Amino acid sequence: MDRKLAQFSSLSQKDKGPAFISLIPEILARSDPSAVLADLHILVDTVVNQDNIGLVVGRQVLSELVKILGEGTIKDINLCKRVVEDTLATVQPRIVSYEEQVNTLRFQLADLLEEEEEWSDAARVLMGISLDSGQRTTGDGDKLRVYVRIVRLLLEDEDSIQAETYYNRAALLVHSASDRETLLQFKLCQARISDYGRKFLEAASRYHELSYVGEIDEEERRHMLLAAVTCAVLAPAGPNRSRVLASLYRDERTADLPTYNILSKMFLDHILRSTEIKEFEKTLKPHQLAKLAISSNDRLASAGGDDGPGNTNEPAASTRTGPSTVLDRAVMEHNLLASSKIYNNITFRGLGALLDLTPGAAETMARKMIEQGRLKGSIDQVDKLIWFDGNREEDDAQGKAGGLGDVEEAEDTGAPFTKRWDTQIRLTAANVESIVEHLTEKGLVQLIPTVA
The missing domain is CATH 1.25.40 (Serine Threonine Protein Phosphatase 5, Tetratricopeptide repeat)
Known part of the structure; x- marks a missing residue:
């Protein structure tokens, strides 16, 4: 040689x-x-x-x-x-002299x-590709494809921190992209970044949107639908989550998913039991089981929320001062919201027994949800009671989703079931109006003017 x-x-x-x-x-x-x-x-x-x-x-x-x-x-x-x-x-x-050949070798x-599933190594190789040099110009479309691929590879190894860096670079270029496949991959990365960042409501909405895309393989669409349900369950309880849960519950495809039982119970505001939670926990990924740290202020409030002897008929208080995982917090907040549909009021100790928390921790969780507008009620710290607002709409999320704004409260006739029925009729009419407006804007329906 x-x-x-x-x-x-x-x-x-x-x-x-x-x-x-x-x-x-x-x-x-x-x-x-x-x-x-x-x-x-x-x-x-x-x-x-x-x-x-x-x-x-x-x-x-x-x-x-x-x-x-x-x-x-x-x-x-x-x-x-x-x-x-x-x-x-x-x-x-x-x-510098062989930049084009080196980039091709890196690809x-x-x-x-x-192919060997060495995701992080593959991503690092792509990171070394020179996309901005004086010798050759790389189009925005080519840069976007490289960035999206790097994000996808890093997420396979659950390196969400570094993946978000390249996702932000891709987000600056996505407006100029015309490649349908790259755009779909970007949207999937968007959903997964939200998932890893614990923005579960946003992730659930994006996963659900992608599950309808016909270009994606059927098995992948089912996987995205399952991910949407999981993220919706893990999302903070409140009106926004109620919208997402309603959308998923009405999707006939979710009935075939293994997580349908917990989805239906959350949508119907049923209290979740520990056995159901353990089954659901087996389906979660490591980042969805992340441990939560309790702040010093919350720990202090949780320890000092039950000074009195309490009602002797109430069960003994728990010693837990807060949720330990993301799932734990989601379930506790849901059960608290579900209890507001059942009770007019509840003591700190009683709520703590329901949520498996100390009375102080139960009060702290209720206080935060009330402050954030995710629970309607008030706290009486003298009598150690949480009063739930019984004059609210059945579903605050649906009450504003009909396109007509807030629905005015009907006159109190003293018949709660009649009032509830009237409220549902008004909400249904508002939702129908919203659907018609949406279809009209899309050009799918044409309204025929009436002739006098």
């Missing part, structure tokens, strides 16, 4: 390129992988790092090698990966690593 390289180096410049290129098939035809790797290293080092060869010849030979590697000529995946890695290491000192190496 050394003799041939020395001989070809003495040829004229126009003959050097074809002569060196002719060595590539000859080297790849050898049966010994070690010999193939060693000889290709010598060839690349000669044409790239020796000044007497010339930049033009070096680019010709390296481009041909990159082309052959991309065609899958080397069937041994491990050998192919070692060749690409060695070539990149050899060219590294002259990377090839990322493909090989992704």
Whole structure:
């Protein structure tokens, strides 16, 4: 090999390129992988790092090698990966002169690593690609594809911190993208970033939206629908979550999901039991079981919320001072909201027994939900009672979702069931009006004017 390289180096410049290129098939035809790797290293080092060869010849030979590697000529995946890695290491000192070839090699190496499910390694290889250089201009569409792929790979290894950095870069370019596949991948990354960032309501909405896209495989759509239900369950209890739960509950596809039972109970404001929670917990991913830290103020309030002896008929108080996981918090807040549909009022100790919290911790959770507008009620700290607002609409979320704004409260006739029925009729009419307006805006329905 050394003799041939020395001989070809003495040829004229126009003959050097074809002569060196002719060595590539000859080297790849050898049966010994070690010999193939060693000889290709010598060839690349000669044409790239020796000044007497010339930049033009070096680019010709390296481009041909990159082309052959991309065609899958080397069937041994491990050998192919070692060749690409060695070539990149050899060219590294002259990377500015061979930027295009190096970028192509990095894409090839990322493909090989992704096939072996080495997600983080593949992402790091793509991070090394030069997208902003003075020698070549990369279009926004190509940059977006690279950034979205990096985000997707990092999320496979649950590296959401670094993934969010590249997601933010992609978000700056997505407005100029026209590739449908890339846009769908970006939206999926968007949903997963929200999921990892514990923005569960936003994630549930995006997952549910993607589950309707026909271009996505049916099994993947089912997986997204399942993810939407999971995120909706984990979201903070309140009117906004009620909207998402209602949308998912009315989706006929959710009836076939293993999490349908807990979805229906949450939508119908039923109190969840520990056995149901344990079954659901088995379906969660590690980041959805993240531990929660209790602030010092909350810990102090939780410890000092029950000074009196309490009612002797009430159960003994728990010793827990707050939820320990994201799921724990979601379930406690849901059960608190569900209890507001059942009781007019409840003592701190009674609510604590229901939520498996100390009376002070139960009061703290109720206070936060009332402050955030997710629970309607008031707290009487003298009598240690939480009063729930019984004059509210049955579903505050639906009451404002009909497109007509707030529905005025009907006159109190003293008949609560009649009032509830009238309220449901008004809410249904408001929702129908909203649907008609939406269809009209989309041009799907044309209203025929009446003739006098």
